[in-house]
Amino acid sequence: MGSSQSAEKVAGGVEGGKAFPTAKGMSLSYWLQGVRASPLLNHQTTEELPKAAEVVIIGSGMSGTLTAYKLLTRPNPPKSIVILEARELCSGATGRNAGHCKPDQYRGFVKYSKLVGEEQAKKLLEHEFETWSRIVEFIEKENIDCDLWVGDTLDVAMSPEVATKATAVFDAYKAYGGKVDQIKFISDPAEAEKARISRLKGAQALWAWQASTFYPWKLVAHLVKACLAKGLNLQTWTPATSVTASKTSGLWDVNTARGAITTATVVYATNAYTSSVLPDFAKYIQPTAHMCNKVVPPRAIAGGKALQNSYAVMVAGGGLYSINPRCNADGVILFGGSNPNQSKLEEYLDEDPNRLFDDSLSNFEPVTAAVEDLTSAAFEGWSEGLPAPGVGTEYSWSGIIGLSADSLPFIGKVPNLPGQWICAGFHGHGMAHIFTCVPGLVTLMQGGTWSDTGLPECLELTEERLERIGGTPDFTKPVV
Template identity: 40%
Template sequence: MASDPQPTRSPVPNPVPSFWTASPRSLDDHRSTAELPKACDVVIIGGGFAGVATAYHLFKDNPNPPSIVLLEARKVCSGATGRNGGHVKPDMYYNVSKYSKLYGAEAAAELAAFEASHVYAVKSLVETEGLDCDFQLTRSIDVFLDPKHARETEEAYRELVTGGVVDLHDVAFTPKKDAERISGVKNAQCCFSFTAAHLWPLKMVQQLLERLLVKGLNLQANTPVTSVSSTRDDQGLWTVHTARGTIATRKVVYATNAYTSQLLPEYANRIVPIRGVCSHIVSSKGAHSPHLVNTYGIRFNSRHYDYLIPRADGSIVVGGAGQRFWHMKDQWFDNVRDDELVANAVPYFDDYMQRNFRGWESSDAKAEQVWTGIMGFSSDFMPHLGQVPDKSGQYIIAGFSGHGMPAILLSSKGVATMIREEIPFEKSGLPRVLKTTQERIDAERNLLEESMRPLWDGSFTAKL
């Protein structure tokens, strides 16, 4: 019997184009075979970074790889991976204090180190596989604009330094007296910098897929999975149902991020689709504006922040704008509509550089393109990795909470190792707090909703 699907949480047709997806790519609609294979060893559901990276690690250095079919509902990489900021920005300190209180200092330190290691893991992937995806190694500057928030963050950082458990050797703090000149951001109260990277995610993922097709991956675009059988057949196989037929398989991987609960309803309150907004800002040729070399997180207060990536071509990608719509829950929370823009957010980006950056006041920088994308936010902000509870042979790698670029590559390596070697999560090398468990699924607290409630009930009234 098939599980009960949640149709409102499936990918919608015709998503708005992003800067990255605007020109068509050869694998967008790729189908390795005209018909779906009747059976295979592993079905991966989801053609974003998580699904493709899991396939990559199942093939990597494997002389006897399993037969793998990768099913994507829409065009390949048209989900969050094709519409994000391309910012590989590990969380080295900011949420680490919060996670220390929730999970203990060691678990928080483990997580911070895991994210930090992604910058060089992604660099190594790009170089080893020869991926032409505009990869740049950089420093990222987190700039704090609200004095109280800046003070609290500095205090929390000092506590981490004193605690000595979290590795902070790459994090540099700049106090108020130098913060505006170091960051270039007006009214900066303090800032922190650390190693990060940025790239063109769609190019990275599609080029990785090209390598995998040569190794035998069967890729099927425009093939939504409608359900997975709730029991195995008499040969021990799961049945994956699609509009184009069924596939019998030994193992299933849900790399379905925001849409996971359509197929796994037990995650309905644990991974929620959330609409994000991003933009591409350009100045006319010859316009006078300082060249930026670092990426940014700009924190307006304890709730609102944007991120900014200067591209080598002089244009700029900015994402966020939450201050314009996060108080309107239905505009973005539990919302899969990446086929339309968030109207309030569109004008936000037009004079963004002039408003926020020193030396840009007379530039003609303005948003050339604004788009939406659907993130999979986890109710405790941690992705769910590993075997789905009570579903032996089914694995999940989802819920990256708007922050997948510094988490997915090594998460997929761990999940692929569990699948290949049939080892438990504890032997996968993954940070302990990322394990999907029945306790996390049943948890009474919903940290995500708790953090957003003050915006929805009007009790958070920061001046912007």
């Protein structure tokens, strides 16, 4: 394995509207902190960058590594695949989320119906459940050591207004024929806040169904090891700066600071950073920083009293706390989502476009304060004995969400660029899309039709979809 490139060689900043990841000051998420001894972090399969490859994949998160895995494990695999990663392995969104794989089973129905119609909205929710099922099946079949937990996730409404709104969406989905028999619905506030149900004081209603949490970096590492054994060339610390037409007709040059790779097939698994190598996509995918918090629970929420469910805690004003309590691991509670003070982070980001893709942020006080407000107010006994060393809101980090201009990921051929493909723009919801979207993309790359993918039609990247987005994209912030 070749040595890592120096951080100084990794570009950072905004150039012509393009966002570039930077190594300077990069925060370490909870997941990246836990794997500092892994040689995969800075792996370079060959000391020199290959001059050519059959397929070049840009990005080493779940999308990029799963693409390589599917290509290499299906019949007639490519003779050579290179994955380019700008920094450490899986140091983008996959390695910076809160580890929550929660398929939306009703909540997005009205929103999606307005965007793409009721039929497609229903397909999207069914697609998310299928994604979750495939992830769990794969982890269990491969016996991957990644702290997989399977159990009830709770949507908890914390005000009468929120409960009324969520109930109306649930009823609308059920009335349309959406599958809801897997969901337990509790509309009685006294029942909803019980210790054996939500444990949240003030809960007004809740919905429960199956979901998972796991260590996403370790899942990616498993995929990478399997691919390396089948001939993958992984090059970390090698940011792609552009993709240009090669001197050889029908081929592309993927340009990096270490040289260029000539290829017939390029896959953009670049999510928030897509416009750094595909500038026209600045109109369709926009980066924005997001915060996650690591919280060490006090004695009242530990041991036999530890949380036993994952959560989406819905509060007035549209705020949502996504909670992963790592039930079968160390019990550290990870907070994501869009809590009530996320708007203050957005105000901070809007002051300087460079901040939109700044994943060096840590402990942004208003977001952390909102986490502290919820835990102290809603969980019985949380504040007893606090403050104490090693307990409470210990640390937070930033990750970069790839906001889609129509809230949905872009899957398929890049228009007018033969041989170029994309799987990006997950709008903060990649864990509930990737394990079905990537196999669908690979099916297309191998000559299949969209109907062969089994994916909702609204996810396909087409010229018509881009035209529909037009000059008025709506980068609405996600409630994840």
